[in-house]
Amino acid sequence: MQKKKVVLTFPYKLINQPITYHLIKDYDLKVNILRARINPREEGRLMIEIGGEEKSLEKGMNYLKELGVEVQSLAQDIRWLDEKCTHCTVCIPICPTEAIILDRNQMIVSFDKDKCIGCGLCVPACPYKAVEILF
Ligand code: SF4
Ligand code: SF4
Numbered sequence: 001m002q003k004k005k006v007v008l009t010f011p012y013k014l015i016n017q018p019i020t021y022h023l024i025k026d027y028d029l030k031v032n033i034l035r036a037r038i039n040p041r042e043e044g045r046l047m048i049e050i051g052g053e054e055k056s057l058e059k060g061m062n063y064l065k066e067l068g069v070e071v072q073s074l075a076q077d078i079r080w081l082d083e084k085c086t087h088c089t090v091c092i093p094i095c096p097t098e099a100i101i102l103d104r105n106q107m108i109v110s111f112d113k114d115k116c117i118g119c120g121l122c123v124p125a126c127p128y129k130a131v132e133i134l135f
Helices: 019-025 054-067
Strands: 002-010 030-038 044-052 070-073 078-080 100-103 108-111 131-133
Touching: 002 054, 019 030, 019 044, 019 054, 044 054, 054 070
Parallel strands: none
Antiparallel strands: 002 044, 002 070, 030 044, 078 131, 100 108
8 A cells, every 4th residue: 555645736616526536436545634734715635545456556646636626735735944954853752643753963953754644743842943834
């Protein structure tokens, strides 16, 4: 089984469509919604983790694209600004997935985007605005 985290952007006309239901029921995919931003008068955005067999994932992604849903990888929406990070470690205990890692020998903080679920907890916690979520 493959898993990936993606951000779906769907236009206003698709907001009421049961898109995640179809991904689960018709394409046999597992969908976990990580974040949602839906305004009835604007485009909607969903950050999801999606998993399934390779072929099913491919078909599910094609279904989304044919509908007019934009699909992009989560990594494009989370930005770790290395040049702003002072390695103060404030964010380390806050991150629920250990996506922010401390090298205790060198006291250097780094970011593992594959572990990040885009929860956003580190954004207000960072005194130096070193993490941005474009969501
Ligand atoms: S957004 Fe959440 S999961 Fe990602 S690094 Fe920040 S606290 Fe960790
Ligand atoms: S709180 Fe901000 S400055 Fe401090 S280690 Fe985390 S990202 Fe870097």
